[in-house]
Amino acid sequence: MIPLASRNLSAPTQAILDERQALIDAEPTFDAQKNAATRLWKGKSRTEARKLAFQEVRTVLADMCPVKGICPYCEHNEDSDIEHIIPKSFYPEATFVWENYLLACKLCNMTYKWDHCYVLDHLGAVLKIPKGALPPNSDTAFINPRTESPNDLLLLNLKTFQFVIPRNLSISEYNKALTTIEILGLNEREPLIRARESAHSFFYDTLDRLLRILESNSIEELRENLRPNAGRTSPNKPLDDHKAYFRDSFRNAIQSHQHPAVWHAIKLTGRKVDRKWHRLFEGLPEALTW
Ligand SMILES: [Zn+2]
Known part of the structure; x- marks a missing residue:
């Protein structure tokens, strides 16, 4: 999962989002708000002004991802869809909230994340929220790459190319990381595992x-x-x-390559346990800051 930079929208675009959100918030019940969220989201580009606003939303979101054009969830596929990090079907109050958006791939958005909603209770345990139900809080059991550092909660194992959860996390953090891995299928999607392995070879060959x-x-x-x-x-x-x-040129190639979680793990753990990586970083220590 790729951490995203922070950016603001222009004032006119932000005003359009605020105006759309206010229409939802004015509805008297949760069900009415959910219906309004669905309806207004479908019609989000219906006028020229709104169309331009959502073009800007896309452009700025794309610019926030350090690996251009890539889904921050899987680090692999094209970033095609405006995705609500906390789902609008459970949190209509976050439908037109800028901080709740990122650009994800169709597979992560529509197949894996979809309408799943899990929250953490006050003890850090995970609660699955049934479809249509009102969540008890907005502390979702899902890493938010706009506000959190995914690298603190997920670490790639360079032998299995699956994510593991670092030690010393709180129960809430551990459960959030585990649920994120499960929702997105990050350790089960074979093409992702093979692509991480291939990225590992690319990083080695490039640095060597x-x-x-x-x-x-x-x-x-x-x-x-x-x-x-x-x-x-x-x-x-x-x-x-x-x-x-x-x-x-080679630094840019490394920093813009898919699967930056692999590069992060190499810098953090690979150089300590693997002699061949150790040799490369001994020769080029500045690469540890790339
Ligand atoms: Zn994806």
Whole structure:
């Protein structure tokens, strides 16, 4: 799960959301609010002004994700849908609330997360809320990547490529992390597990090649380390300029790659338990901040 940056909407767009939400909040009962939420959400782009507002919502949400175009839940698929982090069918008061949105993929939104609602009680236990029922609180058992740091609650195991829950969490945090894994199927979706494994190889190959590039003593040696892409070098450019270019380029490739949870786990645990990672970070310690 990818932590999202914080951004605000423009004042006119925020005003449109506030006006839509006020219509829901004015309804007298929970059922009437749920009906209004469904109806108004369906018609959210019905006027030109609202259409433009929701275009902005999409644009800003996309900009908040450090891995462009990727669903922050699965870290893998295209971010196509405006998703309510706490479901509007249980919390109509959060239907047009900016802080409740992110851009998720269709699979996470429509198949996995869908209309599930679990909340934490005052002891941290998980309560499943039946469809249509009024939740007792808004402390949902689901990690919110807009307000929480998913990396504090989920850690990828670099052997199984499934998420584990770090030790020393509170009961509430543990249950929230576990329920999030279960709702999104993060440890069961085979394509995700295979893609994490593949991302692990990508991160290793990229860092390994970069280290060899930075340790090159001549343009010829650098060209050898760049094969089969040695054409990107020029004999007239100083060796250090080449190295600076490739350092930036490879860092960007790592930071914009899918499955950043894999990279996070490599930095946190991989370098301590795996000699080959240890060697790479010894040679290029700045990569620990990437
Ligand atoms: Zn997804």
